[in-house]
Amino acid sequence: MEVMSNLVTQNIPNYLSSLPVPKSIGGWFRLGFRDWVSLVPLGAVIGGLTYMSYLAFCPCGRVCKIHLNEKIEKNNPKVVHSVDVEDLGETSAFCRCWKSKTFPKCDGSHNEHNETTGDNVGPLVVKKKK
Template sequence: MGFDVKGRDLVTYIPLVTSVGLAAYVVWQALGPKIGLVNPNIEKNVERVVNTMDIEDIGESISFCRCWRSKKFPLCDGSHNTHNKKTGDNVGPMCLKRNK
């Protein structure tokens, strides 16, 4: 038992292997760059999204978005709940609070 392909038989597989490889390449070109994106749509016109905030402006507490779905990014607006329900993910905000 085993896989024994030689000579002329091997040539018959070339179109199949080429077709599968080409199809995989086309699918990867179409979907590959989109799969695994953390940021789906925030400030896509810049090279990298960077936000700054003065510590004095934070107040007693603040929640920063880590799911990249907030309409108030970089602040959390609760959109992670919808994202988690839709995808089965478990992301949530980074919450900072001042010690009293």
């Protein structure tokens, strides 16, 4: 714990007070090469903390790692199925959860998915007009 105390109360303040931070905007233009090199670690820490904060708090900064389709035609860049209207019965249900073993037709796999995850996904039901 003494190491942490020394770091916070002595080392970091000494390091920060020794940095060549100018008092005016024009002072930045008069800094030498060694001055800029001594500012690099501070800039890296500030940049790293800013980037980590961006990833943590900005949803658009994160890449979605969850794939809805876990097994159906994974070798295709886009899964597309077409069904002729004449082939449909009176009522047809199409899968929207990507878990059906009879994809694109629904086999009720979403029921188990909904119970496990608390989700509310269901099939697309297509009915013929009478």
